[in-house]
Amino acid sequence: xxxxxxxxxxxxxxxxxxxxxxxxxxxxLKDFAQGYKGKDIDRFKxxxxxxxxxxxxxxxxxxxxxxxxxxxTKGAKDSKDIEELRDLIVANADGFVSRSKDAVKMIGKVGSxxxxxxxxxxxxxxxxxxxxVIGHAFRDGKKIEVTVTESRPWRQGLQTAxxxxxxxxxxxxIIDSAVRWVMKDIDLVYxxxxxxxxxxxxxxxxxxxxxxxxxxxxxxxxxxxxxxxxFSPKTVHGELVQIEERDPSEIVKEGEIPKSVRxxxxxxxxxPADYIDSIVTEVGxxxxxxxxDIIVKELGQEMDLEI
Numbered sequence: 001x002x003x004x005x006x007x008x009x010x011x012x013x014x015x016x017x018x019x020x021x022x023x024x025x026x027x028x029l030k031d032f033a034q035g036y037k038g039k040d041i042d043r044f045k046x047x048x049x050x051x052x053x054x055x056x057x058x059x060x061x062x063x064x065x066x067x068x069x070x071x072x073t074k075g076a077k078d079s080k081d082i083e084e085l086r087d088l089i090v091a092n093a094d095g096f097v098s099r100s101k102d103a104v105k106m107i108g109k110v111g112s113x114x115x116x117x118x119x120x121x122x123x124x125x126x127x128x129x130x131x132x133v134i135g136h137a138f139r140d141g142k143k144i145e146v147t148v149t150e151s152r153p154w155r156q157g158l159q160t161a162x163x164x165x166x167x168x169x170x171x172x173x174i175i176d177s178a179v180r181w182v183m184k185d186i187d188l189v190y191x192x193x194x195x196x197x198x199x200x201x202x203x204x205x206x207x208x209x210x211x212x213x214x215x216x217x218x219x220x221x222x223x224x225x226x227x228x229x230x231f232s233p234k235t236v237h238g239e240l241v242q243i244e245e246r247d248p249s250e251i252v253k254e255g256e257i258p259k260s261v262r263x264x265x266x267x268x269x270x271x272p273a274d275y276i277d278s279i280v281t282e283v284g285x286x287x288x289x290x291x292x293d294i295i296v297k298e299l300g301q302e303m304d305l306e307i
Contacts, residue, residue, distance in 0.1 A: 001028070001031075002031075002032075003028045003029070003031070003032045003051045003054065003055070004054070006024055006025070006027075006028040006055070007028070007054050007055050007057075007058050009024070010024060010025070010055070010058040010059055010065075011058040011059070013154060016126075016154075016156070017126060017127070017128060017192075018062050018064040018065075018192070018193070018194045018195075018230055019064060019100055019104065019128050019129070019227065020128070021059060021062055021064060021065050022062070022064040022065050022067070022068035022096075022100060022229060023068070023096075023097050023100055023101075025055045025065045025068050025069055025072075026068045026069070026071070026072050026092075026093040026096045026097055027093060027097065028051070028055060029048065029051060029052065029055075029069065029072045029073070029089060029093060030072065030089055030090050030093035030094070032047075032048070032051055033048070033085070033086045033089035033090060034086065034090060036082070036086065038082070039082070041079070041080070041081060041082050041085065044082055044085060045076060045077070045079075045085070048073060048076060048085075048089070049073075052069050052073060055069060056069065059244065060242045060244055061194055061195060061203060061241060061242055061243060061244045061267065061268050062194050062195065063194070063195040063196075063229075063230060063231070063232040063234065063241075064194065064195075064227070064229050064230045066232075066234070067229040067230070067231075067233075067299065068096055068100075068229060071092055071095075071096045071229075072089060072092045072093045072096060073089070073092070074092060075088055075092075076088060076089065096229075100227060100229060102282070103129075103227040103228070103229075103281075103282035104128050104129050104132045104227065104282075105132065106282040107129045107132055107133060107225050107226075107227065107280050107281065107282055108129075108132030108133050108135060108136035109136055110280055110281075110282075110284065110285060111129075111130075111132070111133035111136070111190065111223065111225055111280035111285070112133050112134075112136040112137035112140060112142075114188065114221070114223065114285075115133070115134075115137040115142055115144060115188065116142065116187075117141075117142045117143050117144070118142075118143060118144070119137075119142070119144050119145075119187040119188055120144070120145045120146075120147065120185055120186050120187050120188075121134060121144055121145070121146045121147070121186070121187065121188050121189070121190055122146070122147045122148075122149070122179070122182070122183070122186045122188075122189045122190075122211070122215075123146060123147075123148055123149070123160060123189070123190050123191060124148075124149045124151060124157070124189075124191045124204075124205060124207060124208055124211055125149070125151045125156045125157060125160070125191070125192065125204070125205035125207075125208075126151070126156035126157065126159045126160045126163075127160075127190075127191060127192025127193075127225060128192070129192050129193075129225035129226060129227065129280075130190040130191055130192045130225045131160065131163060131164070132225070133190055133225055133280065134146060134164070134169065134190060135167055135169070138167065138168075138169050144169065144170075145169075145170045145171075145172070146164055146169055146170065146171050146172070147171075147172045147173075147174055147182055147185075147186065148160045148161045148164065148171060148172070148173050148174070149173075149174060149175075149176050149179060149207065149211070150173060150174065150175050150176055151176065151205060151207065152176055152207075153250045153251050153265065154250070156205070157173060158173070161173045176207050179207075179210065179211050179214055180214045183214050183215060183217075183218045183220060184218065186215075186218070186220050187220065188220065188221050188223060189211060189212075189215045189220055189221065189222045189223065190223050190225060191204055191205075191208055191211070191222075191223075191224055191225070192204060192205075192224070192225055192226065193224050193225070193226035193230050193279075194230065194268055195230060195231075195232050195241050195268075196224070196226050196230055196231045196232065196279065196288075196291050196294075197232055197235040197241060197270075197291065198231075198232065198235040198236045198291055198292045198295055199235070199273060199289075199291065199292075200272075200273030200276065200279075200287070200288030200289045200290075200291045201270050201271060201272055201273055201288075202224050202226070202270070202271045202273075202276060202279070202288070203241050203243070203268050203269070203270050203271075204224075204268060204269070204271065205267070205268060205269075206266050206267055206268055206269050207269070208268075208269055208271050209269040209270060209271040209272075209275075210269075212271045212272075212275040212276065213275060215275070216274075216275045221277040221278075222271075222275060222276055222277050223276075223277050223278055223279075223280060224271075224276055224278070224279045224280070224288070225279075225280045226279055226280070226281060227281065227282060228281050228282060228283060228294055228298040228299065229299075231291060231294050231295045231298070231299060232295070233295050233299050235295075236292065236295055236296075241270070243266055243267070243268050243269070243270075244266070244267045244268060245264060245265055245266050245267065246265045246267055247265065248263035248264075248265055250265055251263055251265050273288035273289055273291075276288040279291070281294065283298065
């Protein structure tokens with residue numbers, strides 16, 4: 001796909017999930033660089049920046065995409081000729097995609113250590129990292145059961161249920177509003193993340209914060225699974241995470257309710273660090289309050305924050 005086609009697919013949710021979005025963005029810049037036929041290095045750099053801005057505009061909440069594109073273009077300003085810049089973009093993109101895939105596998109291995117045979121797990125939306133943990137535990141021979149929320153309005157939970165059932169894991173699907181009703185039967189909650197802020201707050205699929213509050217009330221450990229590229233350097237510098245709102249048509253059809261009724265469709269919410277037991281990353285299990293340390297150590301603060 002062209003860069004614009006990738007951007008459209010991300011915006012329309014054909015490509016979704018923080019990791020998938022990040023890898024799609026990285027590969028889109030790589031493909032653009034490989035296909036560039038011009039001779040002007042400055043024009044090449046300007047078009048790369050334009051493509052970067054276009055991709056970033058598609059999902060403003062997903063820091064994974066921002067980190068991916070920052071990684072892919074790191075060092076681009078210093079490139080002296082087109083071939084050098086093209087090779088840099090390709091190497092950076094391939095490196096990011098490889099590391100991000102390896103991160104999901106490592107999270108599965110690390111996070112599954114918390115799971116015991118007989119545990120009943122609840123998950124929300126469709127997190128590849130959380131599914132990696134659950135799948136790893138099941139393949140290790142642990143007899144587990146998983147409850148999956150429907151995850152309105154896009155119902156990503158149905159995809160999660162299909163993947164779990166395909167792997168032979170006993171699975172139950174519930175509507176989002178049934179979480180408090182089932183929490184008494186749950187031992188652990190595993191969810192993914194779109195963004196982890198420097199104060200340990202986690203931005204994830206709408207409804208996550210309510211699940212965390214219910215788990216806190218029931219004294220059920222609430223565990224977040226997040227690759228380090230989902231941690232936000234922007235929040236270190238005081239920038240607030242922008243919560244994306246999408247079109248009301250995702251919730252109601254034309255004519256279902258009076259036009260005078262205002263409809264809001266936030267995609268994400270913020271879960272405070274106080275309600276998070278731990279965050280599983282590819283570099284280990286951390287307290288949510290250690291998020292700042294991860295940002296400094298793994299991502300650094302030298303990144304260009306203008307975009």
